[in-house]
Amino acid sequence: MQQQVASVATADEAVAKMTLEEEGRRKKRLWAQGLLGFFAFISVGTYVYNEYYIYLSVYLWFGMIYGMCLQYGKFCFSSAFRDLFAIRVPRMLVGIVIATVLFGVVSAPITAIGLSTFHAAPVSSHAVIAGVFFGIGMVIAGGCASSSLYKTGEGNLNALIVILSLSLTQALFADVGGWANYFVPEAWTQSALEKGLPASINVTDGWVDQYLAGYVWNSPALTYAQVLGMKTDSVSGAFVGNLLVGILIPAGLLLALVYALYWRKGYRNKQKKAGNVVSGLGGELAGYWSMIIANKRTAIAGLILGIACALHMLVMQGLRVKFGFKNAGVLLERIGWDYGLSVQGTVFDPGYWYVTTQEAQWVGWTLQKMGINNMDNIYFGFVNGIPNPAINPADWMSFSLIGGAAIIALYHDEFKFKKPTWETAMWSIIGGFFMGIGARLGLGCNVGAFFVRVANGDCSGWLFGLGMAGGAYLGVQFFNWWTEKKLAKEMESCGL
């Protein structure tokens, strides 16, 4: 009898727990729908107020797609390299390379017909050095620039700290002058002066200004098509130069290296245990293919990301034709928001997926409002401006990216506020700092300087990736050393 009563009570408790869990999930779905409704309201409301706002809505809805894909595919460059170097698991890295290839396949036709909004970046060793800084930072922070955004959407407050640190570092680094000028080579200063920049930029005061105008701008901006003597926006240039030579062959070789070093042994052992014999080229190819399809989720997210990125460029170009401008600075001026435009009347308006510059602009705008002049440098004052974050086109993309990630996380019951500890907050700040330096040196992050550039045949993309891999390796080694040291200390204090 007692046993029966106890089992009934347990069953009641289980039912109550399930009801509570179901209620929790229902609330999360309501929050997700509320977020969707909020973005829809912003889009419709601003469009009704002024047609020009539709340009910002394009960023908003594509940002939402990016956020959804990133969260679904757990698209994280930091995890990719950390898993590879720390525990020898290449799944995420393979998924990211496949996603990059798929983006390249979708971008090629857009480039071939000349509708790509992408511009190649200068190519030199600076991309590798920048990648090293960025790679170290993302491993220390536990997330790259893009994954920190989607993780913020999952309620991870450490990721939010990474974003804040990354943004602040970029804004301060872009403007640092005074004592930092002593570290500028004379040749950079002379070369920067010869560029004839407006007096308001004061190009001789600022390390990054002289680095950009005196060194980076002197390097050629090249695509693989141009290196092979083809026009980038031609069928041969886009498909043979950029896609085949610039993406498919290097990605295939990289994956072959990863297969040989990290996958082959485990695959062969698994097959041996199952009684299968792996021999010859056919066996190796089967193993290679098993590695390619190991992370379907990231690859599917990558395919959708690739299609979205290409469509994004197409729609942006269409609206620029419709409204008759080449940069959103003109649009902001027309709708009466002319504060924070650069000296050329421009704002940051990449026309495709980008992450770090709009984050730096949040801080740049805030500092400017606090009375700290941030418009006397090339980054903000001459190129990107510091418009109000509420009407900054690329900011609409970042906000909605967080929102899109939150919606998917809420639906999949993966949204949870994760409070930082003092230690994790410290790593987030330090990691964000290194990523901020790397992003400004490389003119972009893991998305802008690697993912988008590689997929569009920019020669600097793989260079940044090479540096990023080296930096991530150093970061992993540092963490191994730190963890061992910490463990030894704890064991010592326990008297073991």
Add this chain to the structure above:
Amino acid sequence: MKSDLWFVFAVTAGFLGFLMGYGVPPMQEVGIAAVGGHGGAAIETTAETDAAMEQFRELQKLTE
């Protein structure tokens, strides 16, 4: 729950579809070449590109 998620995708796709319908036809009107593309063999001159862009700017001024 899954049907709810499809509702989210449907709304997102609806907005994206509208934006694409809004943004792509202007390019078709002026021709891909006029916005910097190379859709045809005889439409690569800068003068034609500029003329088409200028025409659009003038139209824009009239509607402002």
